[in-house]
Amino acid sequence: MKNWKEAGEWLRARGIEDIECITPDLAGVARGKMMLTSKFNESTSLALPNAVFRHTISGEYPDESGGFRYDARDSDLKLLPDLSTLAIVPWEEDPTAQVICDVVDIDGEQTTYTPRNVLRRVVGLYASKGWKPVVAPEIEFYLVAMNEDPDYPLQPPKGRSGRTILGGQGYSIAGVNEFDELIDDIYAFSEKQGLEIDTLIHEEGPAQLEINLSHGDPLELADQVFMFKRTIREAALKHGIYATFMAKPLQGQAGSAMHIHQSVVDLKTGKNIFSEPDGQESDLFRHFIGGMQRYVPNALAMMAPYVNSYRRLTPGMSSPVNTAWGYDNRTTAFRIPVSGPAARRVENRLPGSDANPYLALAASLACGYLGMVNEIEPTPPADGTVNDGRIDLPRGLLEAVALLEAEPSLAGCLSAEFVGMYAGLKRGEFETFMQVISPWEREFLLLNV
Incomplete structure (x- = not known):
């Protein structure tokens, strides 16, 4: 309206x-x-x-x-x-x-610290340079059996076959069809809200799905992710199961990401500034990647906001823990998908689906912006796998929060008031987590120490 x-x-x-x-x-x-x-x-x-x-x-x-x-x-x-x-x-x-x-x-x-305004502030920085960022999120989530006792591990649900869903169903149409009535409701609910789903697939984990959204304005896409999460949870409840966007809900299974495809267009011409008129990569494209490499470790707390988030970001798993980039290389944090010059973009594969979409987008775009305005050159692109033990990122929430507070350039983009408030909340959440005794501690410490 x-x-x-x-x-x-x-x-x-x-x-x-x-x-x-x-x-x-x-x-x-x-x-x-x-x-x-x-x-x-x-x-x-x-x-x-x-x-x-x-x-x-x-x-x-x-x-x-x-x-x-x-x-x-x-x-x-x-x-x-x-x-x-x-x-x-x-x-x-x-x-x-x-x-x-x-x-x-x-x-x-x-207000400077509320999520829509934080993202709007970053988009405004782009506009001041005559640029407009364009994004396309991909949201992974799990369907799980209802769980009334948090002391018990989550379990995959039963599909229409009556059998518990197993892993290894990546891109399986049969895996999607196990929940066809639920998926029909997701599509119907989305259509009634004006939400546009590009594609839906089954991911690697048991009953793990992914929804891809069409590219567009960052604030509009963050709104869509915000509303999609509500929609998917409600559709699942209608069918007697949970939908969870936890980054790592099931031990030993793949985590859930919110990959973000990013490009930037000229406000006047609408042309992709990552490409030169002859189709070659532009300096701004390289500098955007350089900014991602330089600043994302400091902004990771906004893309991996909980203790559970760092269980997903683990060497040897399907999530990158590096700051490398490469062409069509899914082991890198920043992947360049195969595309023509008009669609040249950078996929940030680090954010988890547990992240606030407004803040994850704001953080990711701020890093690319700082790279462009500071003309930061990236490392050479990775040719082979780089997710084989190399760790370039903070391994836990407190380390990530400290890195966020230590980077004044990000405070300038996001607002110092927001960074201070967000960091304080994350420290508070960590202290709450530390009050809980885990099964691992009871299993290995109870009778051995």
Whole structure:
């Protein structure tokens, strides 16, 4: 919808009774308020306490540290509906709509630390240079049997054959067909929300699927990933199973990534600036890769945001743990897919599907931007495998957070306030994790130490 008049007509035509006004928090969880459609208009005042953006994934409030501080007044933030995101909520029985909201402070100024605004800030840096980034995410996820006790490992679900799904089903049509009714619901729910799925495949893990989205504007694609996650979870629940976007839900199986394809076009001409007029690679293309190599280790906490994320980023597994790049080389962190000059792009294979899409995109694009403006030259491209023990990345969450805080260039792109708040939350989540005794500790330490 372009304005409130169109929005009102759209809602009335569909008999919408309720509307969910939502915004992603730093974890990518939908927060907001539900209201009667009769109350939804341009004079509506919606507010959330700013503490919503200061609690961990487990709902706790960490101690102040570094740049992480609480608002002494715990004042309100305002939600401003982005009417272009207005859509049906197809899994609700009563006619319901949803709209993604921007967040501003009480004076109407955009907040610097909320996810949509962090990504918008990075896109603005590109615009200041006459550039526009274009992205296409690929989202992997697992279907798992319902699990009511977190002390027990997750298990693959049963498909339509009645048998528990096994691994090794990469690109298997039969593997997809095991869940054809669920997938039909995913497509139907997506169509009703205006979400466009490019392709869907079965990945290597048991009941591990991947959805590819068409390329487009970073903010619009982040919105789509945000809404897709809700959609897929709801469709799975309808069929009595869970959909999980954990980076590593099953021990010994492949993790789930959110690969990001990235290119940049000239705002005036629409031409891909990664290619010269004669089709050859441009300096900006090389510098974008150089920026990814230089800065991604410092930004990894935004692409691998939890302790579990680093279980996926393990040598010898299907995920790269390096900063190498190469042509059509899936062992590198930054792969250059086979394409013509107009579609020349860089695939970042490091982000996990557990990452907040707004923040993962902001971090990845910021690294490429810094490479272009600082003219950073990349290393030579890798010819063979580079995922054979080489580790160029932080191996855990605290190390990744420290690297993020130590890089002033990223704070300049993302905002120092965001970096301080995000780092404080991640440290708080790590301390919560450390309070849990794992099965490994009981297995090997209980009677041996």
